[in-house]
Amino acid sequence: MKLTYLLIWGCMLAFGSSAVWALVWAIRRGEMSDFKAGAESIFDEEEPVGRPTDAFPGARP
Amino acid sequence: MSAIAVSPEAAPDVTADYVTRVQIDRSCRQTVLGYYASAVAWLLIGSLAALITSVKMHHPEFLGNYEWITFGRIRPVHLNTVVYGWSSMVGIGTTLWLEARLCKVRLPHRALLPATVIIWNAGVVWGVYEVLAGHSTGVEWLEFPPQVLGIFGFVLLVLFWVSLKMFNQRHVHHTYVSQWYLFGSVVWFPILYSAAILLPTTGMVGGAAWATTNWWYAHNVLGLYVTPMGLATIYYLIPKVTGKPIYSYHLSLLGFWANALFYSWIGTHHLVGGPLPAWIITLGIVGSIMMFVPVTTVAINHHMTMIGKFHMLKTSPTLRFVVFGAVSYTAVSYQGSLEALRSVSHVAHFTHYTIAHAHLGMYSFYTMTMFGAMYYIVPRLTRNEWSSVPLIKIHFWTTSLGVLAYFCALSWAGWYEGEMMNNPLIPFIKIVDYTKPYLVARSLSGSFMTIGHIAFAILVFRILRSSDVSMIGPTLFTSKRGMMRWRRKEA
Structure with a gap:
């Protein structure tokens, strides 16, 4: 059972600390400074906000 | 139509963004289609194994003379083919495509990655053979022999490396929420997987400690591997298909980090009432209830993003499947949190209720989302369009109604x-007699879902095979004819 505890706690610590590390990294890089720009980052000039894209590639919906 | 050869200078109506996107899609073509085609083949095999298993539940004598397909062997074959064959392969394919799109880089290692498709398939084939031959490890979700699990581990490390490489070479400033979820999946799962195969399958632990590790692993597969891939897909596809950004971006990030911090606690709720120290189980229950936080953020976001766009469910196959998956995610997560409570487990544990819950998660949420993803991604990779609207409709209605009937029948019977x-x-x-009609209902609804899978497999086969023609318009549910405006591709 000791091994299991060690494994589970070790992994939970690894998962948790990786998440915290990623959060600190993201805040330092300014990832959290502009949520609107973040949400719109998957759109571009050719597939802008407001244009549905469930169409054959190359064809304009 | 072959836009890759066209530069923005040569054709003014083609933008640089478009060319970049087509080049990225093309770089993914061989690898992602390899994963997808294999995934669909495993889905069919997994469905067949599921049907045989299900019929044996109400007619135990069915195919009872063949030792290779006795219940104890064919049931793990179903589980492992749908988890490591279908779910993993479709998930890996989608992950690679999404990462390339999100980082705006072409898929690297285009010679190595198609080889991982072959390696992964060989692993599943070997594992299935061993289980059918009676050499299962007996550890649920890890029935394949350790050597096969080592093969999967190798491919997962390659994916981890490729993901890091793409992220390092990214041409975007911002890290989108889907990228965070995908990172969760590719970083956490290899750690979890190595830890899990190390203990139960090597005999280093036994008894209650084995069960603890087993269920801690099995539940984390859902939360730290499957769920992140599903949510990453939903967070990308709903905004892209509707053209509407996520309703609340900060809630989406809060949801990711809450999931990251709480999920790895919760596996031990599978052992409520088991011979374990009470605090271990209580910890699992506390973690399960804390999952209300990330699930609520996701539910609010998906629903509010869809407001004003629900009419598109009529016309977009992708959206219909993905939104079905998103709604199911909310349902299955809330249900799972409540199911972890001792008072609920007191009744639901060791019954068909749990099986219904598992299918609401792995099928209704994850599989339906991945069907939606394939409807969006495959035409972009093959430069062809889906060939038949009726087949897409058959696929949607048989799978959605099938899984709902399955869920209702088994939840009722189980409770x-x-x-x-x-x-x-x-x-x-x-009690056995009471559940029998519901088990027949399960076989029937499973057959319904299998019909949908066959329809989908035909669609995938056709779109992969037709290389010389392409369609101009999208295949939408409202299209009057199955076969739309075909045109011959330009050389």
Whole structure:
């Protein structure tokens, strides 16, 4: 059972600390400074906000 | 139509963004289609194994003379083919495509990655053979022999490396929420997987400690591997298909980090009532209830993003499947949190109720989302369009109604089964008789879902095969004819 505890706690610590590390990294890089720009980052000039894209590639919906 | 050869200078109506996107899609073509085609083949095999297993539940004599397909072997074959064959392969394909799109880089290692498709398939084939031959490890979700699990581990490390490489070479400033989820999946799962195969399958632990590790792993597969891939897909596809950014971006990030911090606690709720220290199980229950936080953020976001766009469910196959998956995610997560409570587990544990819950998660949420993803991604990779609207409709209605019927029948049967099992005055055979009609309903709804899978496999086969023609318009549910405006591709 000791091994299991060690494994589970070790992994939970690894998962948790990786998440915290990623959060600190993201805040330092300014990832959290502009949520609107973040949400719109998957759109571009050719597939802008407001244009549905469930169409054959190359064809304009 | 072959836009890759066209530069923005040569054709003014083609933008640089478009060319970049087409180049990225083309770089993914061989690898992602390899994963997808294999995934669909495993889905069919997994469905067949599921049907045989299901029929054996109400007609135990069915194919009873063949030792290779006795219940104890064919049931793990179903589980492992749908988890490591279908779910993993479709998930890996989608992950690679999404990462390339999100980082705006072409897929690297285009010679190595198609080889991982072959390696992964060989692993599943070997594992299935060993289980059918009676050499299962007996550890649920890890029935394949350790050597096969080592093969999967190798491919997962390659994916980890490729993901890091793409992220390092990214041409975007911002890290989108889907990228965070995908990172969760590719970083956490290899750690979890190595830890899990190290202990139970090597005999280093036994008894209650084995069960603890087993269920801690099995539940984390859902939360740290499958769920992140599903949510990453939903967070990308709903905004892209509707053209509407996520309703609340900060809630989406809060949801990711809450999931990251709470999920790895919760596996031990599978052992409520088991011979374990009470605090271990209580910890699992506390973690399960804390999952209300990330699930609520996701539910609010998906619903509010869809507001004003629900009419598109009529016309977009992708959106219909993905939104079905998103709604199911909310349902299955809330249900799972409540199911972890001791009072609910007291009835639901060891009954068909749990099986219904598992299918609501792995099928209704994850599989339906991945069907939606394939409807969006495959035409972009093959430069062809889906060939038949009726087949897409058959696929949607048989799978969605099939899984709903499955869920309702087994939830009802399971709950009353649990209530009756808690009453010592009721003979066990009476409980078995009570559940029998519901088990027949399960076989029927499973057959319905399998019909949908066959329709989908035909669609995938056709779109992969037709290389010389392409369609101009999208295949939408409202299209009047199955076969739309075909045109011959330009050389």
